[in-house]
Amino acid sequence: MSLDSIIGQLTGHENKVPPVELWDPPYCGEMDIVIKADGSWYYNGSIFKRMSLVKLFASVIKKENDEYFLVTPVEKIKITVEDAPFVLTQWQWQDDCQETIIVATNLDDEFALNPDHRMRLDNNGQLYVTVRRNLEAKVHRNVYYQWVDIVKEVPSETGTALIFQSAGQFYTLGEI
Incomplete structure (x- = not known):
């Protein structure tokens, strides 16, 4: 599980919001992605510098109960959201x-x-x-x-x- 594998799975979805509510892939663990309360995104403690990548990932956020996940058709990865995405x-x-x-x-x-x-x-x-x-x-x-x-x-x-x-x-x- 890596950022590159998620990006590869999402190729072609850059300008639209995929129907993540219809996807129910298996849980694949957690990734050290944090959305801070001010809306900034971090991976392994470093801020995302490519806004296009942030927008791509934001298009596949799914909330279940009080937990947030990045969801592709084949995997679901838990991330941390400090307040709201x-x-x-x-x-x-x-x-x-x-x-x-x-x-x-x-x-x-x-x-x-x-x-x-x-x-x-x-x-x-x-x-x-x-x-x-x-x-x-x-x-x-x-x-x-x-x-x-x-x-x-x-x-x-x-x-x-x-x-x-x-x-x-x-x-x-x-x-x-």
């Missing part, structure tokens, strides 16, 4: 109507904040958005503060909720 780093309105928010991750995944890409607030006040399947991106602090500028204060049962809307859905940044 992606970081939501940018956002913009889809158009001048300001009805739908388009978000982007540190690995250039781009999508609308909508029911397919839900946002959740954890018990520690951290925001996460579903990128694909059950994989999430942690919302970067800069994006959070930009969203604070667009929220509306709405009375709630426990105080005042900080709410904004995208694609007809309401999202909360928390309560004050």
Whole structure:
């Protein structure tokens, strides 16, 4: 099991997200790949320098329970993810109507904040958005503060909720 063998198995998948949820290969052990909380990728303690390689590996991440794996059609390798495999780093309105928010991750995944890409607030006040399947991106602090500028204060049962809307859905940044 090596990086080269995984790269060889994934040749041809560079520009698309393979259907890893349909693959159930045998478990082949662990690899010293760590996705840090800031979204940077490390192999054997050294940072990945080739973004194309990071994007390729990110396309085959699978989460089962609370564990993360790189999955190919023939092997499943456990990796370490400190927080979430992606970081939501940018956002913009889809158009001048300001009805739908388009978000982007540190690995250039781009999508609308909508029911397919839900946002959740954890018990520690951290925001996460579903990128694909059950994989999430942690919302970067800069994006959070930009969203604070667009929220509306709405009375709630426990105080005042900080709410904004995208694609007809309401999202909360928390309560004050």
